[in-house]
Amino acid sequence: MLKLARRNFFLGAMFAIALTALAFAAAPKLTAEDAKHTHSGVMIEKAWTRATPPGAKVAGGFVTIMNHGKEADRLIGGSFALSQRVEVHEMTMTEGVMRMNEVKGGLEIAPGATVELKPGGYHLMFMELGGEPKVGTPVKGTLQFEKAGEVAVEFAVAPLGAKSLHGKGGDMPTGQDHGGHEMKHNH
Amino acid sequence: MAANTSLLGRIRLVLWGLVAIAAFVGGAIFLGHMQEAARQGASLPGAVRIGGDFELVDQNGDPYSSEALKGRPHAVFFGFTHCPDICPTTLFEMTKHLEALGPDADKLTVLFVTVDPARDTPAQLKTYLSAFDPRIVGLSGSAKQVADAASKYRIVAEKVATSDGSYTMNHTASVFLFDSSGTLVSTLNWEEPEETRHKKLQRLMQRS
Numbered sequence A: 001m002l003k004l005a006r007r008n009f010f011l012g013a014m015f016a017i018a019l020t021a022l023a024f025a026a027a028p029k030l031t032a033e034d035a036k037h038t039h040s041g042v043m044i045e046k047a048w049t050r051a052t053p054p055g056a057k058v059a060g061g062f063v064t065i066m067n068h069g070k071e072a073d074r075l076i077g078g079s080f081a082l083s084q085r086v087e088v089h090e091m092t093m094t095e096g097v098m099r100m101n102e103v104k105g106g107l108e109i110a111p112g113a114t115v116e117l118k119p120g121g122y123h124l125m126f127m128e129l130g131g132e133p134k135v136g137t138p139v140k141g142t143l144q145f146e147k148a149g150e151v152a153v154e155f156a157v158a159p160l161g162a163k164s165l166h167g168k169g170g171d172m173p174t175g176q177d178h179g180g181h182e183m184k185h186n187h
Numbered sequence B: 001m002a003a004n005t006s007l008l009g010r011i012r013l014v015l016w017g018l019v020a021i022a023a024f025v026g027g028a029i030f031l032g033h034m035q036e037a038a039r040q041g042a043s044l045p046g047a048v049r050i051g052g053d054f055e056l057v058d059q060n061g062d063p064y065s066s067e068a069l070k071g072r073p074h075a076v077f078f079g080f081t082h083c084p085d086i087c088p089t090t091l092f093e094m095t096k097h098l099e100a101l102g103p104d105a106d107k108l109t110v111l112f113v114t115v116d117p118a119r120d121t122p123a124q125l126k127t128y129l130s131a132f133d134p135r136i137v138g139l140s141g142s143a144k145q146v147a148d149a150a151s152k153y154r155i156v157a158e159k160v161a162t163s164d165g166s167y168t169m170n171h172t173a174s175v176f177l178f179d180s181s182g183t184l185v186s187t188l189n190w191e192e193p194e195e196t197r198h199k200k201l202q203r204l205m206q207r208s
């Protein structure tokens, strides 16, 4: 009995610590005034991609999605004028190995949550590129949600190597959340 | 007696809680140190040898072997052109680093080796690399040649099917830095600040 209580307490403490860390990590940082609102409460902003090297057959797409609705929604796909197909992917780095996987069943956007698709993490994968995205020429596309349906977006094109929409090519280290930072300047 | 036990029990619980917190904090500090050591370019544990002889083909279709690296500091990384993020970014960053190194950059050999030779022919590499510093050498070859080189550099390269019947590659993304004797001295990582990477490259050129 005592042993069980002890174990429970240990678990509880670890759980509390983990929860606190999660709460900090997940705290919403974005405000959105220039964002796009859909009927179901899903808001989209800062859709962007990068110029690609010649001969590239794929590109990454990035976007910030907020769910102001009461129900969870899911980003399940989309379209991009310069590519045949769009998938929702997650990139991870473990011990120097880059891994990329399709997010099976779509990416959940919980009620009240802000999910940022950004370099090094969740992204849209534009596959079978038929043309080169060019800096300064936005590319039309859509995002497909399970509940909100199809939402039109325009992807701004940042330079090769850019780590955020307005960052110069490769100017800023990743992992410092420049995407969120920049949005605050946008009011 | 019962009260006594429960008091003892409570003290034990509190102690275990403290242990848990201490372990967590200790672990975090340890991880922090490890990351700091990696950031400073501390040399890797010496047991595993990274690098070795290879025979590949460059972006012009000419044979390229490890002989070309003898006596020269070199940076080697593996990737593929069907890569949305880390490979073009790494090539872009290397281009900037070569520029920042100035005249020293001519003494450094930079190799980009494909992990996807089926799609990354020399011609495809040549087209793709035209967006980057012309000193970067793109290497492909037969599946066997590439697999052999990848295993000598201890590269993880896994083919992953996509739902359209195509595939993508998971792969080691670090840039390995070797001095002119062929000894691995450091690695560059995508997440670390540009300044840190630049310093590592400067140090590499100084010791070579």
Ligand SMILES: [Cu+2]
Binding pocket: A089, A090, A100, A101, A123, A124, A125, B084
């Ligand atoms: Cu992807």
